[in-house]
Amino acid sequence: MKILSRNVYVGPNIYANYPLIRYVIDIGELEHWPSVRLGDGFINGLLEALPSLQSHGCSYSVEGGFIRRLKEDEGTWIGHIWEHVALELQNLAGSPVTFGRTRSTGETGCYNVVYQYHQRDVGLEAGRLGLRLLTHLMPAEVQELSNAEIDDDFDFASELYSFVKMAQRKEFGPSTGSLVKAAEDRDIPWLRLNQYSLVQFGHGKYQQRIQATITSQTKHIAVEISCDKEDTHSLLNDLGLPVPQQVTVYSERQAVRAANSMGYPVVVKPLNANHGRGVSINLDSDEDVATAFAEAQKYGTGSTVLVESYLAGFDHRMLVVDNDLVAVAKRVPGHVVGDGKSTIAELIEIVNLDPRRGIGHEKVLTKLELDSQARRLMAEAGFDEHSVLEKDQIFPLRSTANLSTGGTAIDVTDIVHPDNRDMAIRAIRAIGLDIGGVDFLTEDIGKSYKEIGGGICECNAAPGFRMH
Known part of the structure; x- marks a missing residue:
């Protein structure tokens, strides 16, 4: 043949x-x-x-x-x-x-x-x-x-x-895949332009392109602003939107001094990393800040690191599209739940058997990892990977709630307070994004931040859709 x-x-x-x-x-x-x-x-x-x-x-x-x-x-x-x-x-x-x-x-x-x-x-x-x-x-x-x-x-x-x-x-990642599926449901022709996430919708003069959730209408300067956490913080702060205190530092000594000046607990994170990489939260000692500073420098470009006041509350991702809040997810850090007999390492293996969990962004959820951050949290709680949790005891393996590090999400779109809705829309409009994600910390998304507090810790270009 x-x-x-x-x-x-x-x-x-x-x-x-x-x-x-x-x-x-x-x-x-x-x-x-x-x-x-x-x-x-x-x-x-x-x-x-x-x-x-x-x-x-x-x-x-x-x-x-x-x-x-x-x-x-x-x-x-x-x-x-x-x-x-x-x-x-x-x-x-x-x-x-x-x-x-x-x-x-x-x-x-x-x-x-x-x-x-x-x-x-x-x-x-x-x-x-x-x-x-x-x-x-x-x-x-x-x-x-x-x-x-x-x-x-x-x-x-x-x-x-x-x-x-x-x-x-x-295969497309969850975000790109959801957009392609939406196009197919509407009989919109599409064309994959490379082996990654660059996709064309339509043909001729009416065509539009996306790269994941960056669109033909997304402004480059808006993406640059959102990728710089210092610029984003300054812009939102000038508009009177709720943000934590923030200090830019370049050395371990400066980081410790900044933490003491604003008061513990604090957050230490890179200037321009994403997916929660290099972020350490709820730090309450000089030693923790010094360790977190070194961790943040591993993931950022350059030596610039941010120290922020710690915002208590649950982590929420608020998705804004064309000046409209379309979805809100309450994010829960990756964790295991004790059964009274399995070790933490065994519980992680059990959680990872969930077919929805994969490596990186290949599936709806990401597999849990027993890495340095998980071991640090275990050590702080007096545990190690061989420890057996009590039945129904919840133990977090991450200090941040990103899905990319094993977190899960709960849809809370229908209970968002109007003040919180307006705040998210204003933040994304101020940066200039057509599609953006606001990371908002609050104890209760159904109550106004003006009454119970809370604040914006990040605004993201190209926000992932899989949590929604």
């Missing part, structure tokens, strides 16, 4: 109004070897490798239809089988694709094979892996006729695992 040509259609095409991959193939002598002649060993081996093929309806439009095509009369040909295998491999990797067609070009043994894809590299790799599987399953005499390269060490289970992991790495 020879591949004569390959095309990747990224938009509407002569076959469908969505992305497709097209191969023109010459199956040569395999024209005389439809599936029934390839034998039960080939068909059963294929169904053993991919049992979910039994759900394919094919031209019968009912479950099991493709299996009938394989077994009835003389069967079907290798190009058609390849099409179904390429589709099913993508489905197993998390891409819900269904459309495929295999038609003769008019020349004996030559076929157009087209199948749908969501992510280009995943679709192409599905084709390559599918062809290797089919070649591996063919009888020896047919393998020789196919002129294909035979891999005697081919292990489909291992190859499938590697393929699925590769596909997961190529």
